[in-house]
Amino acid sequence: GNSVTQMEGPVTLSEEAFLTINCTYTATGYPSLFWYVQYPGEGLQLLLKATKADDKGSNKGFEATYRKETTSFHLEKGSVQVSDSAVYFCALTSSGGYNKLIFGAGTRLAVHP
Amino acid sequence: EAQVTQNPRYLITVTGKKLTVTCSQNMNHEYMSWYRQDPGLGLRQIYYSMNVEVTDKGDVPEGYKVSRKEKRNFPLILESPSPNQTSLYFCASSRGRQRLGNTYEQFFGPGTRLTVL
Numbered sequence: 001g002n003s004v005t006q007m008e009g010p011v012t013l014s015e016e017a018f019l020t021i022n023c024t025y026t027a028t029g030y031p032s033l034f035w036y037v038q039y040p041g042e043g044l045q046l047l048l049k050a051t052k053a054d055d056k057g058s059n060k061g062f063e064a065t066y067r068k069e070t071t072s073f074h075l076e077k078g079s080v081q082v083s084d085s086a087v088y089f090c091a092l093t094s095s096g097g098y099n100k101l102i103f104g105a106g107t108r109l110a111v112h113p
Numbered sequence: 114e115a116q117v118t119q120n121p122r123y124l125i126t127v128t129g130k131k132l133t134v135t136c137s138q139n140m141n142h143e144y145m146s147w148y149r150q151d152p153g154l155g156l157r158q159i160y161y162s163m164n165v166e167v168t169d170k171g172d173v174p175e176g177y178k179v180s181r182k183e184k185r186n187f188p189l190i191l192e193s194p195s196p197n198q199t200s201l202y203f204c205a206s207s208r209g210r211q212r213l214g215n216t217y218e219q220f221f222g223p224g225t226r227l228t229v230l
């Protein structure tokens with residue numbers, strides 16, 4: 001079945017450091033890939049998405065590229081801020097016509113001044 | 114403001130006492146679903162609805178019921194809650210059914226933290 005694997009956290013960085021959160025997936029067909037962010041005490045917000053191979057999603061300085069050959073969708077940001085501290089979820093929806101999101105376990109990011 | 118609302122936000126209850134968590138969206142979305150979030154497991158889908166009077170099971174439906182009598186509302190019902198249903202619950206909605214190459218953003222509510230003693 002479909003699944004998503006994320007690197008375990010927590011990830012602790014200093015402000016302005018480079019961020020990478022690894023995400024790999026297993027899926028049949030042509031899934032769409034997503035990164036969601038959950039700030040403390042809030043629901044999930046869509047951060048970025050990519051719907052086909054080699055697409056790059058980007059938003060708020062974050063980027064991720066849909067790599068079909070390595071089944072990966074790693075999240076990157078060149079310079080993190082304290083306000084980026086949150087839990088990040090990698091997710092996919094299958095190409096089967098349903099909207100169900102399959103989530104990874106989540107990675108907690110803590111950025112210190 | 115476009116949003117998904119859930120009530121209550123926090124609930125502590127006892128085993129066996131029926132409860133309902135409400136979910137409402139004001140975006141005229143066809144698709145709604147419920148997820149539960151547990152540490153180390155991410156979010157898992159409980160039930161979903163493609164439209165009014167159309168519901169189906171997700172990955173972890175045991176112990177839950179849903180109904181979709183109106184397009185905007187999608188309540189989650191726990192008829193006899195048990196401690197293993199202690200979790201953080203999220204309702205989500207989106208515009209329509211995903212098709213190849215075309216995805217619709219799913220909007221999430223703020224969550225309901227449920228504790229069953």
